[in-house]
Amino acid sequence: MGSREVLGQAARLASSGLLLQVLFRLITFVLNAFILRFLSKEIVGIVNVRLTLLYSTTLFLAREAFRRACLSGAAQRDWSQTLNLLWLTVPLGVFWSLFLGWVWLQLLEVPDPHVVPHYGTGVVVFGFSAVVELLGEPFWVLAQAHMFVKLKVIAESLSVILKSVLTALLVLWLPHWGLYIFSLAQLFYTTVLVLCYVIYFAKILGSPESAKQQALPVSSMTDLLPSMTKSRAFVNWEEAKLTWSFFKQSFLKQILTEGERYVMTFLNVLNFGDQGVYDIVNNLGSLVARLIFQPIEESFYIFFAKVLEREKDATLQKQEDVAVAAAVLESLLKLALLTGLTITVFGFAYSQLVLDIYGGVMLSSGSGPVLLRAYCLYVLLLAINGVTECFTFAAMSKEEVDRYNFTMLALSSSFLMLSYVLTRWCGSVGFILANCFNMGIRITQSLRFIYRYYRKSPHRPLAGLSLPPVLLGTFAVSGGITAASEVFLCCEWGWLARLAHIAVGALCLGVTLGTAFLTETKLIHFLRTQLGVPRLADKTT
Numbered sequence: 052m053g054s055r056e057v058l059g060q061a062a063r064l065a066s067s068g069l070l071l072q073v074l075f076r077l078i079t080f081v082l083n084a085f086i087l088r089f090l091s092k093e094i095v096g097i098v099n100v101r102l103t104l105l106y107s108t109t110l111f112l113a114r115e116a117f118r119r120a121c122l123s124g125a126a127q128r129d130w131s132q133t134l135n136l137l138w139l140t141v142p143l144g145v146f147w148s149l150f151l152g153w154v155w156l157q158l159l160e161v162p163d164p165h166v167v168p169h170y171g172t173g174v175v176v177f178g179f180s181a182v183v184e185l186l187g188e189p190f191w192v193l194a195q196a197h198m199f200v201k202l203k204v205i206a207e208s209l210s211v212i213l214k215s216v217l218t219a220l221l222v223l224w225l226p227h228w229g230l231y232i233f234s235l236a237q238l239f240y241t242t243v244l245v246l247c248y249v250i251y252f253a254k255i256l257g258s259p260e261s262a263k264q265q266a267l268p269v270s271s272m273t274d275l276l277p278s279m280t281k282s283r284a285f286v287n288w289e290e291a292k293l294t295w296s297f298f299k300q301s302f303l304k305q306i307l308t309e310g311e312r313y314v315m316t317f318l319n320v321l322n323f324g325d326q327g328v329y330d331i332v333n334n335l336g337s338l339v340a341r342l343i344f345q346p347i348e349e350s351f352y353i354f355f356a357k358v359l360e361r362e363k364d365a366t367l368q369k370q371e372d373v374a375v376a377a378a379v380l381e382s383l384l385k386l387a388l389l390t391g392l393t394i395t396v397f398g399f400a401y402s403q404l405v406l407d408i409y410g411g412v413m414l415s416s417g418s419g420p421v422l423l424r425a426y427c428l429y430v431l432l433l434a435i436n437g438v439t440e441c442f443t444f445a446a447m448s449k450e451e452v453d454r455y456n457f458t459m460l461a462l463s464s465s466f467l468m469l470s471y472v473l474t475r476w477c478g479s480v481g482f483i484l485a486n487c488f489n490m491g492i493r494i495t496q497s498l499r500f501i502y503r504y505y506r507k508s509p510h511r512p513l514a515g516l517s518l519p520p521v522l523l524g525t526f527a528v529s530g531g532i533t534a535a536s537e538v539f540l541c542c543e544w545g546w547l548a549r550l551a552h553i554a555v556g557a558l559c560l561g562v563t564l565g566t567a568f569l570t571e572t573k574l575i576h577f578l579r580t581q582l583g584v585p586r587l588a589d590k591t592t
Contacts, residue, residue: 075208076342080409082215087331087410089222095327097167098233099334102177104312105155106237109181111305113144114188116298119444120290121192123356130193130268131278132287136294137189138277139286144185148178159316162323168229176234184241189275190248195353197266199251204346206247214240296452306463310470310489311482320474325418329479331410332419336426339394340433344387348437351383355445362448365508376442377510380501382577383438384515389567389574391431392518396526396563397556398427400533404541404549415542418479425483432490435516439497446504455496462492525566529559 087095117140121133155174162170194202214236221232256271269275279285306313311333315326358372365373402423407415447455466489473481501513533556540552568575 075204075212076338079208079211079215080338082212082219084409086215086219086222087413089226091166092324092327092413093162093166094229095331096323096325097162097170097173097230097327099330100312100315100323100326101155101159102173102230102233102237104309104316105151105174106177106181107309108305109144109147109151109178110184111308112147112298112302113181113185114140115305116294116296117188118192118195119297120294122196122353123293123361123445128290129283129287131274132284133192133290134189134269134275135277135279136286136290137192140185140188141182144182148181152178160319167323169231169234173230173234176238180238180241183238184244187245187248190245190252193252193267193269193275194248195349198350198353202248202251206244206251209247210240210244213243293449293452296449296456299453299456306467310463310466311486314467314470314474314482318471320471321479325479328414328417328419329422329482331414332406332422332426335405335409336423336430337433339390340430340437343390344434344437347383347386348441351379351438352441352445354379355442359446361446365504373508374510377505377508377512378577379581380438380442380512381515382574382581383441384435384512385571385574386578387434387438388431388516388518389571391434392526393560393563395427395431396530397533397560398430399424399530400537401552401556402427403537404552407542422480422483425480425487429483429487429490432487432494436490436494436497439494439501443497443500447500451500458496462489519570522563522566522570525563529563532559 117137121137152174156171164170191203217239218232218236221228221235225232252275253272255267256269311329315321315329321329355376358376360368403415403420406419406423410419444452466485469488470482470485473484475481477484498513505512536552536555540548540555542549542552
């Protein structure tokens with residue numbers, strides 16, 4: 052398959068994922084806003100910080116390295132060995148869930164059972180739900196490698212919506228259950244998620260005439276199970292070595308990704324109530340990152356990994372592939388910069404209004420608005436980092452990945468120390484400032500790699516990080532107008548003034564987007580050809 056065909060599939064996956072995730076996330080957004088009205092800050096802190104950290108850490112340590120290793124490299128591979136390697140995530144997940152569960156129960160502060168009942172049950176069930184989710188890992192990797200459009204988005208979004216519905220019903224009917232509610236909902240979520248993948252593949256593999264079935268390297272459900280033969284090794288040892296390299300990196304990346312939660316959990320710098328408010332704001336601020344940046348990063352990581360060869364310099368590879376990769380990277384950087392800058396500029400003036408609508412006085416008063424404004428700046432860095440690391444991890448050789456691990460180790464240590472110091476100094480906003488510092492260093496490392504990678508070629512994908520002066524001026528003027536509008540119209544003057552504030556923002560946003568449309572013609576062409584045509588093709592097939 053040529054580079055342009057792979058690009059078309061990656062763009063199709065990203066664009067379809069965007070539309071579906073926006074729809075499903077909006078439904079989940081409304082359900083969560085409803086649930087928040089019935090919960091205390093302490094329960095939110097325990098569930099969203101303490102227990103979710105146990106679940107995400109178990110999953111990350113057990114599967115992240117396997118995912119990256121098994122999605123890298125050429126399409127020609129022995130899939131039976133790859134699937135055997137992926138099934139090792141299950142026993143690894145059992146180990147991590149048992150070890151981390153013991154830490155969560157024996158070494159960490161236990162909440163007051165009168166305020167947050169059934170904490171022990173929550174730890175056990177959240178750890179078990181992580182192991183259940185790992186049962187679907189071979190299906191997930193196979194689907195991603197063959198770019199099955201919409202499967203991942205529908206499976207995850209449907210699971211999240213059903214989980215939110217179940218949580219809302221239990222909160223209304225059985226509020227005294229405490230953490231039983233969230234434990235049951237979490238286990239229900241992972242079960243539905245795995246069943247979606249299993250049912251999908253059972254349907255595909257049960258239809259021999261299906262085009263997708265013919266494209267798969269397996270012909271029956273039993274082929275997806277672990278298998279051992281005398282003629283070959285149980286796993287591909289090159290993939291296993293690459294997995295170990297990514298495992299060392301993933302351990303460090305998890306600290307960087309969830310660093311503030313580790314500091315909150317292990318160092319007790321915030322009480323459970325403050326942790327709850329911070330996590331709500333953090334989830335709300337990262338909503339755009341999950342809706343837009345994550346599908347793009349995951350889809351185009353596969354594109355770069357398939358088009359570029361890890362062990363070769365750019366000048367030694369097929370130049371058409373190198374050129375296509377450079378053009379795509381430049382457009383993605385421009386898209387990330389414009390999206391992140393828009394969120395930063397307009398988010399500053401509308402943070403308090405958004406929090407008041409979403410969670411009421413519990414969020415819009417106190418530190419909530421300051422946290423969300425700081426998070427808007429972090430989203431800009433998050434967008435750029437997602438694209439740069441997407442390319443970097445796909446193009447790095449095994450040796451370069453190992454060297455990068457040392458940099459991540461130093462960054463992890465400095466990030467944790469900075470988080471602790473800044474939080475002691477300026478409260479929960481210190482976590483976001485430390486994250487901004489961490490993300491800035493990671494972006495710098497990735498930019499250095501990209502510059503060196505294309506240094507000897509005529510391509511300059513980093514030009515995507517520059518904007519014309521007229522567009523920068525439009526952003527500056529819009530930021531000033533909306534900030535003044537917030538002072539005079541929001542948020543103590545009633546809903547009529549709030550609607551006027553929204554209208555001012557909508558007008559400024561329209562002018563800004565219009566200016567971007569007129570000045571960024573190259574990006575508009577990329578969006579039309581790569582993210583627009585695939586959607587049209589979807590509708591006509």
